[in-house]
Amino acid sequence: xxxxxxxxxxxxxxxxxxxxxxxxxxxxxxxxxxxxxxxxxxxxxxxxxxxxxxxxxxxxxxxxxxxxxxxxxxxxxxxxxxxxxxxxxxxxxxxxxxxxxxxxxxxxxxxxxxxxxxxxxxxxxxxxxxxxxxxxxxxxxxxxxxxxxxxxxxxxxxxxxxxxxxxxxxxxxxxxxxxxxxxxxxxxxxxxxxxxxxxxxxxxxxxxxxxxxxxxxxxxxxxxxxxxxxxxxxxxxxxxxxxxxxxxxxxxxxxxxxxxxxxxxxxxxxxxxxxxxxxxxxxxxxxxxx
Amino acid sequence: xxxxxxxxxxxxxxxxxxxxxxxxxxxxxxxxxxxxxxxxxxxxxxxxxxxxxxxxxxxxxxxxxxxxxxxxxxxxxxxxxxxxxxxxxxxxxxxxxxxxxxxxxxxxxxxxxxxxxxxxxxxxxxxxxxxxxxxxxxxxxxxxxxxxxxxxxxxxxxxxxxxxxxxxxxxxxxxxxxxxxxxxxxxxxxxxxxxxxxxxxxxxxxxxxxxxxxxxxxxxxxxxxxxxxxxxxxxxxxxxxxxxxxxxxxxxxxxxxxxxxxxxxxxxxxxxxxxxxxxxxxxxxxxxxxxxxxxxxxxxxxxxxxxxxxxxxxxxxxxxxxxxxxxxxxxxxxxxxxxxxxxxxxxxxxxxxxxxxx
Amino acid sequence: xxxxxxxxxxxxxxxxxxxxxxxxxxxxxxxxxxxxxxxxxxxxxxxxxxxxxxxxxxxxxxxxxxxxxxxxxxxxxxxxxxxxxxxxxxxxxxxxxxxxxxxxxxxxxxxxxxxxxxxxxxxxxxxxxxxxxxxxxxxxxxxxxxxxxxxxxxxxxxxxxxxxxxxxxxxxxxxxxxxxxxxxxxxxxxxxxxxxxxxxxxxxxxxxxxxxxxxxxxxxxxxxxxxxxxxxxxxxxxxxxxxxxxxxxxxxxxxxxxxxxxxxxxxxxxxxxxxx
Numbered sequence: 001x002x003x004x005x006x007x008x009x010x011x012x013x014x015x016x017x018x019x020x021x022x023x024x025x026x027x028x029x030x031x032x033x034x035x036x037x038x039x040x041x042x043x044x045x046x047x048x049x050x051x052x053x054x055x056x057x058x059x060x061x062x063x064x065x066x067x068x069x070x071x072x073x074x075x076x077x078x079x080x081x082x083x084x085x086x087x088x089x090x091x092x093x094x095x096x097x098x099x100x101x102x103x104x105x106x107x108x109x110x111x112x113x114x115x116x117x118x119x120x121x122x123x124x125x126x127x128x129x130x131x132x133x134x135x136x137x138x139x140x141x142x143x144x145x146x147x148x149x150x151x152x153x154x155x156x157x158x159x160x161x162x163x164x165x166x167x168x169x170x171x172x173x174x175x176x177x178x179x180x181x182x183x184x185x186x187x188x189x190x191x192x193x194x195x196x197x198x199x200x201x202x203x204x205x206x207x208x209x210x211x212x213x214x215x216x217x218x219x220x221x222x223x224x225x226x227x228x229x230x231x232x233x234x235x236x237x238x239x240x241x242x243x244x245x246x247x248x249x250x251x252x253x254x255x256x257x258x259x260x261x262x263x264x265x266x267x268x269x270x271x272x273x274x275x276x277x278x279x280x281x282x283x284x285x286x287x288x289x290x
Numbered sequence: 291x292x293x294x295x296x297x298x299x300x301x302x303x304x305x306x307x308x309x310x311x312x313x314x315x316x317x318x319x320x321x322x323x324x325x326x327x328x329x330x331x332x333x334x335x336x337x338x339x340x341x342x343x344x345x346x347x348x349x350x351x352x353x354x355x356x357x358x359x360x361x362x363x364x365x366x367x368x369x370x371x372x373x374x375x376x377x378x379x380x381x382x383x384x385x386x387x388x389x390x391x392x393x394x395x396x397x398x399x400x401x402x403x404x405x406x407x408x409x410x411x412x413x414x415x416x417x418x419x420x421x422x423x424x425x426x427x428x429x430x431x432x433x434x435x436x437x438x439x440x441x442x443x444x445x446x447x448x449x450x451x452x453x454x455x456x457x458x459x460x461x462x463x464x465x466x467x468x469x470x471x472x473x474x475x476x477x478x479x480x481x482x483x484x485x486x487x488x489x490x491x492x493x494x495x496x497x498x499x500x501x502x503x504x505x506x507x508x509x510x511x512x513x514x515x516x517x518x519x520x521x522x523x524x525x526x527x528x529x530x531x532x533x534x535x536x537x538x539x540x541x542x543x544x545x546x547x548x549x550x551x552x553x554x555x556x557x558x559x560x561x562x563x564x565x566x567x568x569x570x571x572x573x574x575x576x577x578x579x580x581x582x583x584x585x586x587x588x589x590x591x592x593x594x595x596x597x598x599x600x601x602x603x604x605x606x607x608x609x610x611x612x613x614x615x616x617x618x619x620x621x622x623x624x625x626x627x628x629x630x631x632x633x634x635x636x637x638x639x640x641x642x643x644x645x646x647x648x
Numbered sequence: 649x650x651x652x653x654x655x656x657x658x659x660x661x662x663x664x665x666x667x668x669x670x671x672x673x674x675x676x677x678x679x680x681x682x683x684x685x686x687x688x689x690x691x692x693x694x695x696x697x698x699x700x701x702x703x704x705x706x707x708x709x710x711x712x713x714x715x716x717x718x719x720x721x722x723x724x725x726x727x728x729x730x731x732x733x734x735x736x737x738x739x740x741x742x743x744x745x746x747x748x749x750x751x752x753x754x755x756x757x758x759x760x761x762x763x764x765x766x767x768x769x770x771x772x773x774x775x776x777x778x779x780x781x782x783x784x785x786x787x788x789x790x791x792x793x794x795x796x797x798x799x800x801x802x803x804x805x806x807x808x809x810x811x812x813x814x815x816x817x818x819x820x821x822x823x824x825x826x827x828x829x830x831x832x833x834x835x836x837x838x839x840x841x842x843x844x845x846x847x848x849x850x851x852x853x854x855x856x857x858x859x860x861x862x863x864x865x866x867x868x869x870x871x872x873x874x875x876x877x878x879x880x881x882x883x884x885x886x887x888x889x890x891x892x893x894x895x896x897x898x899x900x901x902x903x904x905x906x907x908x909x910x911x912x913x914x915x916x917x918x919x920x921x922x923x924x
Contacts, residue, residue: 028432031620032527052618056529061568063582065526181357181562185531188567189618201569203701203726209549211358211559241618243533245323245347361652364698370677370739371656371698378650406907407651407892516901516921543896546652546889548701556699560652563895570897571887574725579886579900579924589923597902 004074004141005041007100011072012038017098018069021057023050029112032057036068046074046102046142049111051123053235055082055191058092072098072138076107077131080269081233082191084136087271089231089278091194094271101137104129106148117148124154124249125234136269157247158254173218173251179244180217182210186248187224189241192231199223221248225255230275232256233267294475295482297458302336304471305386309334314383316353318346330388341387342454344428345610349539350385350392354415355399358561361411361546366554378410380418384471387424391435391608393447395539396421401602402542411560420467423448424459425486427493432611434501434624440608442493453486460486501624504595504605504631511634512596516588520633524626525587527619528566534613534621535564540594540606543570565589591630651892654696654741655681660716662736665802669767670732671708671720674742686745687711689752689778690771690883690911693744694891695719700730704888706771706910707745712781717742720770720802746891747910750775750881755853759788761846763866765838765858766795769802771883771910772857777806780816788852789816792845794838797826819845838862839869849874855881867914877915884909884917886924900924 008020012035024033024043030050034057035041054073057065065071075083080101086092106126108114114121127150133140161169184200187193200208200220208223209216225232232252239249260266262285263276296304308315317339318328328346330353333339363374385393396416403409426435426442435441445451449468452459460478463469478486535541545563550556563570566586572578580586598606607623614622661673676682687707696702703725709718723732734740752775760779764772779786791810795801801820810818820833821841834841838858846852854875856863863882870880886898886905898905901921903912 026620027622027625028614028620034523034526052620057527064522064584067522067582068526181536183532183536183562183564184567185529185533185536185618188529188531204729206726210545210547211549211561213358237618241529241531241533243348243536243616245321245327247323361650366698370658371741373653373656375649375653402894402896405893407894409894410650411652513902516923542894544889545895546702548696548699550699558652558696558698558702563897565896573885573887574728585923592901593896593899597899600902 001045005044008041008044009038017072020072021054022074048107048117051107053079053191053237055079059194072100074100076104077134080134080136081267084269084271085192085231099137100139101134103142103144104132105145119149119151122149122151124151127151154253157250158257174214176246177217179246182212185241186238189237225251229255230259230277292463293478294461294472295478296475305336308384317386342424348537351539358559361558361560363557378414380415383419385421389426390423390444391610392539393421393423394440394444395608397447398540398604399542401604420471421448422450425453429497432614433497435609436498437501437504438605438607438609442497443490455482455485509596509599512592521588522584525584528583528587528621529619530566530583532564532566533616537612537616654743657740657742659736659738666800669722669802671718673716673718675716688749689775690749691745691747693742696741697730701727703727708770708774710774710777712778750911752778756785759852761790761854763792763856765862768858769793775855792819792841794821796823798822798828839866842869853879857883878913880914883911
């Protein structure tokens with residue numbers, strides 16, 4: 001942590017950045033920090049409670065953050081993939097941000113209630129992580145902790161869903177989405193949902209009814225995950241943001257799993273690698289066209 | 291005011307009676323996705339309920355102002371348009387085991403719903419409901435009901451308030467509706483009243499530690515500090531996601547939209563909306579009076595703690611803390627209020643202000 | 649019937665004021681409502697196309713003319729475009745009248761200057777016609793109206809009628825470059841037209857409506873002439889939905905445009921937080 005704090009102090013003092021977006025102790029656990037004063041740099045922390053994907057704050061729509069000036073952002077490897085996505089899709093320029101990547105040994109699924117990393121408490125994303133030492137960075141900080149335990153819960157859920165018939169899967173999601181109140185917190189918290197005008201907000205034409213009805217809820221969530229296919233980094237901010245506790249992360253992970261199987265692609269740290277649904281290749285698989 | 295005693299068996303029987311009479315009974319139940327959490331749901335027997343465990347994740351709002359509701363049905367015919375009205379008389383319901391912060395919230399929102407134009411959809415459900423709250427003893431450090439002028443044993447908005455005593459509950463019977471529901475039960479004795487008062491006092495003390503009472507001057511300070519620089523930094527971590535508005539018992543802002551069911555038929559609906567969304571105040575011209583999250587967050591605080599009080603003499607907040615628990619960005623309302631109230635006091639003494647540390 | 653349920657209106661007449669601005673003359677389908685309906689100049693309503701949604705416009709006709717109401721709008725979004733697709737005889741919805749109104753009663757016995765720019769004439773037209781329908785109860789009436797070009801002037805029928813009257817002073821203007829070869833009016837922006845047409849603020853009310861930038865540059869002219877902020881009336885618009893104070897959307901600080909407005913004095917607007 002000292003290393004991180006000293007780095008932040010230096011970047012602010014020498015004017016390289018105007019704000020360091022990182023993690024700090026909040027009143028209810030760890031929360032995002034916006035350090036603009038080098039003297040406050042010792043607020044920055046990094047530990048297994050640092051679940052949030054701070055790449056969301058780089059979204060250019062967030063005027064009040066953008067107004068602060070050139071940012072440095074503290075990322076885990078998984079978060080770095082979102083930063084790569086924003087660069088790939090030309091939302092931010094690589095040389096206009098400073099990426100402080102943390103060597104990571106996994107984070108807790110529920111940092112508010114758990115404190116030790118076990119196979120039950122570790123985030124479902126951490127098992128098998130290959131970016132514990134992120135490659136996309138300007139600075140690589142911290143010591144490499146041991147590999148995190150593996151939490152198979154989500155993989156099991158996805159396999160169970162795959163085994164269901166189409167009709168049963170439709171019922172499952174209709175039921176889960178019945179609680180959706182169309183607040184769109186999932187969209188607002190998502191680093192990759194940066195559209196100035198979301199398709200769901202368009203009125204001419206009204207592609208998707210804004211009301212919290214079964215058909216509109218299904219349409220909204222389906223549209224969102226499909227717009228995320230190949231772009232979603234599985235950070236689960238959507239699930240964490242949902243005030244109705246809908247397992248949106250399961251839906252997002254399910255689609256990410258489909259993308260991996262079909263296109264042999266996982267949203268990655270290299271901005272130069274194009275996402276499969278954003279690029280046309282003549283040898284694209286066309287077996288689904290019947 | 292009468293105080294009656296209901297044994298556990300009596301309460302079980304009462305619930306059974308209500309359900310048999312086709313009255314919907316809503317109570318906190320263990321959540322299906324996380325048994326440690328509770329949500330308000332309809333129950334069939336008292337056994338289904340999880341009374342007094344902890345604060346529910348959502349508020350009572352959805353039973354009075356649904357996330358989406360139909361305002362009218364329309365049909366295009368050769369002659370023109372036919373409108374089919376929606377009923378404004380609601381089926382009877384009893385809320386059992388609500389927290390006083392949720393019950394009070396209903397009375398707070400009554401003010402805007404009755405402002406000049408009476409919202410019959412809201413009041414139809416209000417009139418059809420009897421609210422039997424339960425003393426809140428499971429508050430955590432994020433609760434601050436006492437700061438908003440309420441408390442864990444507040445009577446506001448409830449028709450009766452239950453307090454656990456030996457063998458069952460003492461019921462403070464607050465309104466004629468409460469009396470109508472509980473008139474058959476024996477009066478509570480002095481021991482029960484003393485035991486209940488002790489429990490209530492304990493609960494009040496616990497929550498009073500969390501945040502000092504919001505002073506009457508705070509509303510005016512907010513109004514005259516619309517341009518205070520603190521608004522630029524106080525909400526940097528806010529995603530503008532609106533989760534806070536969804537779980538909040540007093541947030542009531544809504545949208546009105548039309549939807550086609552077929553080419554000729556459809557509905558006009560009212561849907562939950564939130565001032566935190568970017569398009570809440572977006573004009574057709576593209577102009578947006580609140581174009582950044584700092585302005586939108588300022589509106590949230592101003593509406594709840596200044597605008598609503600100035601119009602209705604009520605704070606549009608009952609201190610339940612759900613916004614803070616639900617926030618994915620780590621915003622903390624009681625702490626933020628504390629900071630703003632401190633700033634108000636400091637500025638009154640003429641000191642410098644810096645950006646928010648919160 | 650709940651407060652969100654509209655009256656059914658039939659379109660009696662359609663007038664295209666300009667290329668993109670249309671006026672609809674509407675009559676209540678329910679004859680009882682038609683008989684009893686009352687409103688004051690400046691109030692607004694929520695007009696709807698069933699299936700598309702509601703939109704907020706002022707009532708553009710005066711309360712002195714009964715049996716119908718009028719609205720004028722520019723097609724700019726989903727609902728207004730749908731309104732343009734309606735024909736004479738079609739049905740739409742109307743909720744209202746909502747909001748406060750111009751102080752017509754207070755203005756009686758005094759002079760009035762009406763200043764409008766572009767489609768801003770719509771809310772003012774209601775007040776002008778209200779005053780002209782009771783002409784002998786007011787002293788001098790001055791109407792100053794301008795637009796970017798001749799093609800942008802609305803209510804051309806009324807403009808011609810007003811030009812024929814000897815009991816009012818009409819000053820029409822178009823921006824430099826907006827005139828046609830046969831244009832007989834002024835070629836000037838509104839503030840200049842006001843300077844030329846208005847000589848005194850004494851015993852006079854001002855009613856002004858138009859694009860924000862026009863208002864911004866005309867208010868100093870009025871101040872110079874001696875109009876106090878309390879005698880200058882204008883209207884504000886904000887995104888609205890319910891129109892009756894419940895949906896929490898249209899406020900500017902503690903002021904609800906749908907309840908405390910849409911008519912405000914310049915003095916009141918000066919006190920508002922700059923959030924509009």
